[in-house]
Amino acid sequence: MSTEKIFIIGLPRTATTSVCLAMLEQGYKTAHNAYTQDSFSQAQVLADTPIFCDYQTLDKDFPNSRFIHLTRAPELWLPSIKQLLQRMLVNLQRTDGGFNPHIKRCYSETFSPLTEENINSDEFLLDCYTRHQQGITEHFQDRPQDLLTIDVGDEGSYLAMLSFLNIEKEKAREGGFKQINIGGKVRAWQHLNNPLKVESTNKGRIDKVLY
Numbered sequence: 110m111s112t113e114k115i116f117i118i119g120l121p122r123t124a125t126t127s128v129c130l131a132m133l134e135q136g137y138k139t140a141h142n143a144y145t146q147d148s149f150s151q152a153q154v155l156a157d158t159p160i161f162c163d164y165q166t167l168d169k170d171f172p173n174s175r176f177i178h179l180t181r182a183p184e185l186w187l188p189s190i191k192q193l194l195q196r197m198l199v200n201l202q203r204t205d206g207g208f209n210p211h212i213k214r215c216y217s218e219t220f221s222p223l224t225e226e227n228i229n230s231d232e233f234l235l236d237c238y239t240r241h242q243q244g245i246t247e248h249f250q251d252r253p254q255d256l257l258t259i260d261v262g263d264e265g266s267y268l269a270m271l272s273f274l275n276i277e278k279e280k281a282r283e284g285g286f287k288q289i290n291i292g293g294k295v296r297a298w299q300h301l302n303n304p305l306k307v308e309s310t311n312k313g314r315i316d317k318v319l320y
Contacts, residue, residue, distance in 0.1 A: 113171065113172075113173045113174055114152070114153060114154070114155060114167075114171045114174040114175075115132070115137070115153060115154040115155075115174065115175050115176075115177065115274065116154075116155055116156070116160050116164060116167055116171075116174055116175070116176050116177070117129065117154065117155070117156035117157070117160060117176075117177050117179065118160055118161050118164040118176050118177065118178050118179075118245060119156075119161065119177070119178055119179025119180065119181075120161050120179075120186075120190070120219070120237075120238060120241055121157060121158075121161070121190060121193060122181070122186055122189040122190045122193055123179035123180060123181045123186065123261075124179055124181065124261040124262075124286065124288075125141065125156040125157050125161075125179060126141055126156075126157075126289055126297055126298050127261055127286045127287060127288060127289055128156065128177065128179065128261065128270070128286065129141040129154065129156050129298065130286075130287055130289060130298075130301070131267065131270070131282065131286055131287070132153075132154040133301075133303050133305050133306060134282055135271075135274075135276060135280060136305065137153045137154045137305065138151055138152050138153045138154070138305045138306075138307050139152060139153070139154040139155075139156075139305060139306060139307060140152035140154070140155045140156070140306075140307035140308070140309060141156050141157050141298045141309070142156070142157045142158050142309035143155050143158075143159070143160070143307075143309055143319065144158075144159075144209060144211055144309050144310050144315035144316065144319065145309070145310060145311050145314070145315060145316045145319065146316050146318065146319060146320065147311060148307055148308065148309055148310075148319075149319055149320045151307045152307040158211060158212050158215045158216075159211050159214070159215045159319065161215070161219065161241070162214070162215035162218055162219055163215070164176060164245070164248070165244075165248055167320070168248070170320055171320075174255075175255055175256075175257070175273070175274070176245075176249070176255060176256050176257070177256075177257045177258075177259065177270065177273070178242075178245050178256060178257070178258040178259075179258075179259065179260070179261065180242070180258060180259070180260045181260060181262070182260070182262070183235060183238070185262075186238065187231055187234055187235070190234060191228060191229065191231075191234065194216075194220065194228040195228060195229070197216065198223070198225060198228060201213055201216050201217065201223060202223070209315050210315075210317075211315065211319070219237060219241060220234075220237050221237075245258075257269065257270065257273040261285075261286040264285075266285065266286070267281055267282065267285035267286055268281055268285075
């Protein structure tokens with residue numbers, strides 16, 4: 110297993126899928142969500158669950174990796190994450206099924222305490238966002254060369270990513286990052302066909318230990 114990875118550690122609804130698509134276009138094997146050991150073994154780039162929650166452990170287990178933190182303006186992120194969490198809440202809280210345990214753990218830890226009242230509170234969600242951001246800043250404070258922080262909506266963010274990864278700017282996609290999962294839709298990745306796309310599960314099955 111290669112120990113050098115590129116981890117996308119932005120929270121959900123910060124354009125993780127758009128960045129994963131960009132990495133596919135740049136020729137990287139990419140997993141948006143990873144729930145098996147094979148996903149971690151195969152993928153060069155990994156994002157979303159459990160990456161945004163486990164980045165500190167992943168940093169230790171995969172030395173010499175690089176990390177891309179995605180930010181998003183609060184007025185854009187709040188309605189998007191609120192809608193997502195409202196859709197997910199029942200399956201996150203179920204004890205008789207619902208989402209797999211890796212998803213439940215990551216969302217429960219990141220948005221703790223995970224309650225209906227809290228996920229409808231802008232103040233609570235912004236606090237979760239800030240706590241996540243501060244944790245990343247503190248973790249990488251002595252290693253700025255290993256971390257890139259971008260908002261994909263900012264001009265120049267795509268070129269900044271290429272520079273961080275030592276990719277020639279001539280390989281930049283015209284127009285920068287492609288917007289997908291627009292309007293609350295979150296399934297664009299599932300419908301994407303690309304030979305470099307790494308599946309998050311093994312035909313729906315997950316591993317208890319991921320890495």
